[in-house]
Amino acid sequence: MKEKILDLFTRDALETARANNTYRSMRLMETPESSRVKIRMPDGTSQEQILLASNSYLDLANVDELKQAMAQAVLEWGTGSGGARLTTGNKTPHQKLEEFIAKFKCEESAITFNTGYMANVGTISALCSKNDFIFSDELNHASIIDGIRLSRAKCFVYKHNDVADLQRVIQEAEKSRAYEPTLPVPRKLIVTDAVFSMDGDLANLPELLRIAHESECLLMIDEAHATGVLGKTGRGLAEHYGCAHADVTVGTLSKAVAAEGGFVAGKQQLIDFLRNKARSFIFTTAMPPAVAAAACNNLRYIDAHPERVQNLRENVKFFCDALLHEGVNVVQSPSAIVPIVIGDEARALKISAALQDAGILIPAIRYPTVAKGQARLRASLMATHTHEQLQIAATTIAQIINDCL
Numbered sequence: 001m002k003e004k005i006l007d008l009f010t011r012d013a014l015e016t017a018r019a020n021n022t023y024r025s026m027r028l029m030e031t032p033e034s035s036r037v038k039i040r041m042p043d044g045t046s047q048e049q050i051l052l053a054s055n056s057y058l059d060l061a062n063v064d065e066l067k068q069a070m071a072q073a074v075l076e077w078g079t080g081s082g083g084a085r086l087t088t089g090n091k092t093p094h095q096k097l098e099e100f101i102a103k104f105k106c107e108e109s110a111i112t113f114n115t116g117y118m119a120n121v122g123t124i125s126a127l128c129s130k131n132d133f134i135f136s137d138e139l140n141h142a143s144i145i146d147g148i149r150l151s152r153a154k155c156f157v158y159k160h161n162d163v164a165d166l167q168r169v170i171q172e173a174e175k176s177r178a179y180e181p182t183l184p185v186p187r188k189l190i191v192t193d194a195v196f197s198m199d200g201d202l203a204n205l206p207e208l209l210r211i212a213h214e215s216e217c218l219l220m221i222d223e224a225h226a227t228g229v230l231g232k233t234g235r236g237l238a239e240h241y242g243c244a245h246a247d248v249t250v251g252t253l254s255k256a257v258a259a260e261g262g263f264v265a266g267k268q269q270l271i272d273f274l275r276n277k278a279r280s281f282i283f284t285t286a287m288p289p290a291v292a293a294a295a296c297n298n299l300r301y302i303d304a305h306p307e308r309v310q311n312l313r314e315n316v317k318f319f320c321d322a323l324l325h326e327g328v329n330v331v332q333s334p335s336a337i338v339p340i341v342i343g344d345e346a347r348a349l350k351i352s353a354a355l356q357d358a359g360i361l362i363p364a365i366r367y368p369t370v371a372k373g374q375a376r377l378r379a380s381l382m383a384t385h386t387h388e389q390l391q392i393a394a395t396t397i398a399q400i401i402n403d404c405l
């Protein structure tokens with residue numbers, strides 16, 4: 001009986017996923033995150049791989065001095081925080097981390113969450129409610145979409161990175177408001193990824209700032225894949241363009257920073273508001289103080305080593321050039337993410353599996369993470385890849401794509 005009820009909830013979804021080549025399982029990695037890793041193969045053996053799939057873009061997870069600093073923080077602060085930030089969980093490392101994020105991002109203040117996902121969900125659902133309007137890029141990350149759903153605001157999706165379409169939907173929203181004159185005046189939020197996680201392209205911040213100003217919208221950007229990557233010193237999208245900042249800058253400490261957590265940086269009033277209203281900040285245990293200390297140490301390391309950011313950029317250029325030279329259709333990526341679009345889900349899986357057999361780890365990204373028929377290899381680069389590794393990868397990718405026609 002019990003199995004039957006569980007079937008009602010789960011069986012169809014699992015069978016459909018298997019039939020559509022979208023069933024998910026996990027790969028086991030037997031070594032720490034770095035540009036070369038060992039993974040468990042389906043036959044139970046271990047195999048070395050060049051890792052071209054990590055979000056640890058600066059390869060900081062395995063730097064000796066940073067590991068030692070985190071170990072020291074565990075010895076000093078123990079394994080857990082013991083409470084929510086607003087009860088007993090707020091320890092010195094949390095405060096130091098927030099102060100340093102604000103400094104690094106050149107903002108008045110910052111607040112941390114346990115993950116970037118929680119930062120987006122908590123921020124959007126705190127800022128907006130039922131009668132508000134949110135303008136969202138069609139390729140925004142799932143955590144932004146979930147935040148919008150939770151807010152219950154009216155969402156207007158604009159075409160990817162298309163500022164003319166953004167202006168169109170803002171006008172459409174204004175018109176819809178005219179039909180509902182009894183409702184309170186809606187607040188308006190534009191929200192976008194800074195670097196799009198599956199395409200690696202960048203939001204047009206200068207234009208978004210202009211439109212937000214003209215149409216009296218608040219502008220929020222998610223710098224999950226921009227922090228530590230964009231701009232000369234890795235400060236993000238505003239540094240890349242040399243322009244003003246968005247009103248709300250969200251980021252994660254789990255990717256280039258190689259720790260765990262999310263943050264929002266901005267005006268003191270925004271941070272005070274989120275501390276009071278963001279439910280994913282309030283109703284959860286604070287991250288372990290040692291994790292906060294690690295995130296802060298790693299961020300300081302990025303600040304002191306801008307050459308890592310430069311190495312990453314140089315590697316991306318080398319890899320894109322090598323792929324183009326081998327006849328693989330890619331564009332020069334402005335970020336650390338290089339998508340190689342394959343299209344068909346089954347073919348993308350086959351190519352990814354063949355690459356793995358050849359010692360190169362690049363996962364196939366499929367629906368629902370990307371649109372149906374837009375399956376791709378999502379290559380992501382690290383500052384520490386060698387040119388030799390990248391050349392081997394480019395040559396092998398070209399060969400396998402040709403073999404798997």
Ligand SMILES: Cc1ncc(COP(=O)(O)O)c(C=O)c1O
Binds near residue numbers: 115116117225252261
């Ligand atoms: C654009 C974007 N925002 C937010 C997140 C969530 O960040 P986190 O992994 O820290 O939860 C991710 C990735 O996971 C992301 O790609």
